[in-house]
Amino acid sequence: MIKSLYVRMLCYFLGSVLVSLMIGFFITERLYKDRLIELVQNNLISSGKTIIEAYKESAPDNRDVLIRGMSSMALYSIRLYDHTGRFIPEASSKSEDTAPISNEKLQSVLTGGVYHGNQGKGFKHFGVGLPFAIDGESYALFISLNLESFGRMLGGLFRTQLLIVLLFGSFLIILSVRYIVRPIQHLTKATHKMARGNFSIHLSTKRKDEIGQLTTSFNQMAHELGMLEKIRRQFVSDVSHEIQSPLTSIKGFTQALKNKKMDEASRMRLLNIIEEESNRLSRLSEDLLQLSSLEYDHLQLNVHSFRLDEQIRNVLISLEPQWSSKHIEIEIELKEIFVRADEDKLVQVWANLIGNSIKFTNDYGKIQVTGKENAEGIEIAITDNGLGIGEAEIHNIFKPFYKEDQSRDRSISGNGIGLSIVKRIIDLHQGDIQVISQQGEGSTFTVFFPH
Numbered sequence: 001m002i003k004s005l006y007v008r009m010l011c012y013f014l015g016s017v018l019v020s021l022m023i024g025f026f027i028t029e030r031l032y033k034d035r036l037i038e039l040v041q042n043n044l045i046s047s048g049k050t051i052i053e054a055y056k057e058s059a060p061d062n063r064d065v066l067i068r069g070m071s072s073m074a075l076y077s078i079r080l081y082d083h084t085g086r087f088i089p090e091a092s093s094k095s096e097d098t099a100p101i102s103n104e105k106l107q108s109v110l111t112g113g114v115y116h117g118n119q120g121k122g123f124k125h126f127g128v129g130l131p132f133a134i135d136g137e138s139y140a141l142f143i144s145l146n147l148e149s150f151g152r153m154l155g156g157l158f159r160t161q162l163l164i165v166l167l168f169g170s171f172l173i174i175l176s177v178r179y180i181v182r183p184i185q186h187l188t189k190a191t192h193k194m195a196r197g198n199f200s201i202h203l204s205t206k207r208k209d210e211i212g213q214l215t216t217s218f219n220q221m222a223h224e225l226g227m228l229e230k231i232r233r234q235f236v237s238d239v240s241h242e243i244q245s246p247l248t249s250i251k252g253f254t255q256a257l258k259n260k261k262m263d264e265a266s267r268m269r270l271l272n273i274i275e276e277e278s279n280r281l282s283r284l285s286e287d288l289l290q291l292s293s294l295e296y297d298h299l300q301l302n303v304h305s306f307r308l309d310e311q312i313r314n315v316l317i318s319l320e321p322q323w324s325s326k327h328i329e330i331e332i333e334l335k336e337i338f339v340r341a342d343e344d345k346l347v348q349v350w351a352n353l354i355g356n357s358i359k360f361t362n363d364y365g366k367i368q369v370t371g372k373e374n375a376e377g378i379e380i381a382i383t384d385n386g387l388g389i390g391e392a393e394i395h396n397i398f399k400p401f402y403k404e405d406q407s408r409d410r411s412i413s414g415n416g417i418g419l420s421i422v423k424r425i426i427d428l429h430q431g432d433i434q435v436i437s438q439q440g441e442g443s444t445f446t447v448f449f450p451h
Helices: 005-057 063-070 103-110 148-195 210-259 264-294 308-318 320-325 343-359 418-428
Strands: 076-081 115-118 125-134 137-146 303-307 329-333 338-342 366-373 377-384 432-438 442-450
Touching: 005 115, 005 125, 005 137, 005 148, 076 103, 103 115, 103 125, 103 137, 148 210, 210 264, 264 418, 303 308, 308 320, 308 329, 308 338, 308 343, 308 366, 308 377, 320 343, 338 343, 343 366, 343 377, 343 418, 343 442, 418 432
Parallel strands: 329 366
Antiparallel strands: 076 137, 115 125, 125 137, 303 338, 366 377, 377 442, 432 442
């Protein structure tokens, strides 16, 4: 079994050329054979009539000379029969391989019929028979055209032409197939490298066809996978730190509670710290489980109709301790909006987006929540004047495990999973989320749900 794509394509192309040529010759023969025979026979009839007129008008002494002059044409054979059906050799020219005339055909012509047919096999002999009369006596003139030598030459010409077409066509097909298959071979080698964990692969191409598009897509995929691998490693490092830090605190304070005598106030302070660190671990675990469950393809949403504006106001009320402690001004511009969605899932969306705005907005900052509805759908925008996001980071913030630290205060808590959860929930609702941000001037997150 042939496994090489190069050999397969070569066989397919060459086979297609051969089959096409054979079908072409068959169809051409079917279409033009009868037309060619008719054309030759009409030409022979016209020539025969000319010969008969010349034969009639010539003196009896010169008729033999006339026939001999005509017989010098190598491709033609002329035969004359009298009214009794007797062959007149002195007024005829007959090739040795000329097919004989049957008595039935001869009598048909002598009685006034015109014979036209193919005497012999294939295209070897084309012949016509014409009746005429001299001095009241019937004669039959048979003219045949021997195309055997001409046919051999023409067949040789076609075979030579076919051979040349096959040779040059095969050479061009080999070059074409190599041109097509070579980038695929490069892609195969690159995928093997990628399978071993090497994502720093870039294949150069100037092609604009499907192969070029495939190469460009492969380069984009390698880049995205490389970024994802980098983010994954960073995430593992961050999660390890997020887990190790509270565990270390819990372990240390637990040992302190066991080994040291302390007053009730000190003991309660250590227990409160242990509780806070335990809650921190719990939130991290819940976020990881939530992200994992949202990635499940067959997740069923509990969709029903509810007031979206009321839901967002309730989320803002639940987050009041966070924004009021930073003296952040909250501005709400929401009309009555109904939506069909999973209410619990959307609570997580607004809690994450508004919670992030609170985190990254400085004291005495401002957060604005607006909403509108039109014929296309529902649009909710959350705008803050906080730290903002770097232009190079905007395309990465929704990727799983991504945590952008460069433009934000490292003292701000977070595990980098919240926006991934937001993006997945919105995707499950067939919606979209867009970000407009400038570092140091704030951000606007716009969520859209179609009707």
